[in-house]
Amino acid sequence: MAVYKRAYKPYDGPLTSERWRFLVLPRFAFQEVFESKILTIFLVACFVPALVETVLVYVANSTPAQAMLGLTGQGPAREFMRAQFFMATLSIQGTLAFFLTAYLAPVLVSPDLVNGALPLYLSRPFSRSEYVLGKASVLLILLSLITWLPMLWVYSLQAGLAPSGWFLDNLRIGFAIVTGALIWISVLTLLGLGISALIRWRIVASAALVGIFFMGTAFGEIWRGVLRNPWGRLANLPYLIGIVWNDLFGIQIAGRGRTLAREMLDDRRAADLPSWAAWMGLMAVCALALWVLNKRLRAREVVA
Secondary structure: OOHHHOOOOOOOOOOOOHHHHHHHHHHHHHHHHOOOHHHHHHHHHOOHHHHHHHHHHHHHHOHHHHHHHOOOOOOHHHHHOOHHHHHHHHHHHHHHHHHHHHHHHHHOOHHHHHOOOHHHHHOOOOOHHHHHHHHHHHHHHHHHHHOHHHHHHHHHHHHHHOOOOHHHHOHHHHHHHHHHHHHHHHHHHHHHHHHHHHOOOHHHHHHHHHHHHHHHHHHHHHHHHHHOOHHHHHHOHHHHHHHHHHHHHOOOOOOOOOOHHHHHHOOOOOOOOOHHHHHHHHHHHHHHHHHHHHHHOOOOOOOO
């Protein structure tokens, strides 16, 4: 616009509170996310297990539905709807959350670093921590939508249909659902953002995130099998989160599982690591990811 026209006027509309200005980052990020039809279809598919679990809860608490399906037995809700059922549903939703993170996290931070946009962001009225919070909120919101929120619906439905007293007797399950999901979401979010800040290429970053889980599982099991020492399993993140979830649900682990599927989904393996070690291992992963973000997310002047 030519200066002599004097047509430019500065913005004089309402200003967003400084405390919430970082929310502009997820607002525009969500617009880009939902432009992908593949991701939209995947998000819809993530609710299918919750739909199946809803049907299971209804059948377990409905005598006519059981009679129609030819099921017999007394007290099916009390027998079937235990902590193990909700632990299994959390494992399924947690696995879907992992794949969503592997697809989405690499495009949240790396484009800003590759294109030199970070100084432009940080010149605005929000700090580096708010920048990270804005990017992380994209994953926090989407992963919450497919983990603890649908699981709370299933839990609430079970509490409403179950005999009197079930809700008070199983308050721990509701707490375990929310806490366990939030711990897993935090690990995935920080790890995904850390890898996105380190690796510029999306495919390589996604492969690196998947490799951390698969190779960590293999390393931990090889260490345990060869050296007869369980501490190598600290590299096995699915195993660590499994111990934490069992601890939250109050499930006594009995049995062993040696495959990746069991490490991710089965709660019947032997816990040869103490629960405190699993908690510390996950905290160390989060701390390492935060350290990487602190080192990488610095505005630098580029001299041509």
